Amino acid sequence: MSWSASLRVLCLCLTMLPAASAAFAQQMNTPAIAPPFTLAGINGSPVTLAAHSGKVILLDFWATWCVPCRTEVPRFVSMQAKYGKQGFQMIGISMDDSPDPVRKFRARYKMNYPVAMGTPAVARDYGGVLGLPLAFLIARDGRIVKQYDSSDNLDQVEHDVRQLLEARPHP
Amino acid sequence: MGKLSRVIVSLFVFILLVTALASAQVPKENLITADELLKTLQTSFSKPLILSVGPRVLYMQAHITGAELIGPMSEPASFEVLKARVKKLPKSQEIIIYCGCCPWSHCPNVAPAYKQLRSMGFTKVKVLYLATNLGVDWVYKGYPTVRGQ
Numbered sequence: 398m399s400w401s402a403s404l405r406v407l408c409l410c411l412t413m414l415p416a417a418s419a420a421f422a423q424q425m426n427t428p429a430i431a432p433p434f435t436l437a438g439i440n441g442s443p444v445t446l447a448a449h450s451g452k453v454i455l456l457d458f459w460a461t462w463c464v465p466c467r468t469e470v471p472r473f474v475s476m477q478a479k480y481g482k483q484g485f486q487m488i489g490i491s492m493d494d495s496p497d498p499v500r501k502f503r504a505r506y507k508m509n510y511p512v513a514m515g516t517p518a519v520a521r522d523y524g525g526v527l528g529l530p531l532a533f534l535i536a537r538d539g540r541i542v543k544q545y546d547s548s549d550n551l552d553q554v555e556h557d558v559r560q561l562l563e564a565r566p567h568p
Numbered sequence: 569m570g571k572l573s574r575v576i577v578s579l580f581v582f583i584l585l586v587t588a589l590a591s592a593q594v595p596k597e598n599l600i601t602a603d604e605l606l607k608t609l610q611t612s613f614s615k616p617l618i619l620s621v622g623p624r625v626l627y628m629q630a631h632i633t634g635a636e637l638i639g640p641m642s643e644p645a646s647f648e649v650l651k652a653r654v655k656k657l658p659k660s661q662e663i664i665i666y667c668g669c670c671p672w673s674h675c676p677n678v679a680p681a682y683k684q685l686r687s688m689g690f691t692k693v694k695v696l697y698l699a700t701n702l703g704v705d706w707v708y709k710g711y712p713t714v715r716g717q
Binding site: 460462463464494517525526 | 703
C-alpha cells in the first residue's frame with residue numbers, strides 16, 4: 398500500500414472517532430441544564446456548582462488511577478490560569494474511592510481549581526459516568542453545551558471554551 | 569507531504585502497538601467479549617462468578633447483573649478482598665473479572681486481578697474485554713445491568 402493510500406485509511410479511521418463519541422453521548426441521557434450539586438471538597442470546603450454561577454464551566458469527571466485523565470490535568474491547570482479572569486472555571490470531580498490519593502495528586506500537579514469527591518448521585522444526575530474521562534462544558538446560563546470523552550482532543554476543548562467566553566449572553 | 573504522512577502513519581502504528589502491548593498482559597485466549605458473556609449468562613446452567621475490579625462509584629451506578637464488587641486493583645486493600653473472596657473456591661471455578669473504568673489499553677485494574685487469580689492457581693479465569701468502557705460496551709447496549717445500588 399502506498400503512503401498516500403495509508404494516509405487515506407488513517408484519515409478514515411480518525412473521522413470515525415467523533416462518530417463513536419457522538420453515539421456515546423446520545424446514549425447517556427445527558428441533561429440539558431447542568432444539575433446543581435454540593436460535594437465534599439478535598440480541601441475541606443464544600444464544592445458547589447452554584448458558587449460559579451454565570452461562568453463558563455468545564456466540569457471534569459476524573460480519577461487519579463485513570464491514565465488519560467492524568468494527562469489532561471496539566472492542560473486544565475493551564476486553562477484555568479489563562480482564562481480564569483475572563484470568567485472561566487474548571488471544576489474537578491474525582492471518582493476515586495478515597496480522597497487520600499486525590500489530595501496527593503492535587504498537590505503534586507498544583508491543581509488551581511476546586512476538586513471534589515464524586516458520588517453515585519451526582520454521576521447519575523449527569524446521565525451516568527460509566528467511563529472516564531468525561532467532561533461537560535457548561536455555558537454561562539447553565540446549559541450543557543458539549544461533552545467530551547477520551548477520544549476528544551484538548552485543543553478542541555480549549556477552542557470551545559474560548560468560543561463560549563467570547564460569545565454574547567444567550568437570550 | 570510525503571515525510572509528514574510517514575510521521576502520521578508511524579505515530580498511528582506506534583499507538584496501535586502500545587495498545588496491543590497493554591492488552592497483551594492478559595492472554596488473548598483468556599479474554600471474553602461482551603456478546604460471549606451475554607450468551608453465557610442467557611444459556612449456561614451454572615453461572616460463572618463475576619467480579620468487578622473497578623471503582624466503587626462505577627459499581628454503584630451500574631454493574632453487570634450478578635457481579636460482586638471487589639474494588640480497584642490500584643488500591644492494595646482490594647487484593648486482600650479478592651484473595652478472601654476466592655479463598656475457599658475450587659481452583660476450577662469459572663471466574664470472570666471486569667472493570668470498564670476507562671479505555672481497555674489504559675485500564676489499571678484487570679491485568680493485576682487476572683495475575684493474582686492465576687498465581688493462586690485458578691485455571692478458568694477470563695477477563696471481559698470492554699474496549700471503551702462499561703457504559704459503551706455493556707450498559708448502553710441494553711445488556712443485563714443492575715443500576716443504582
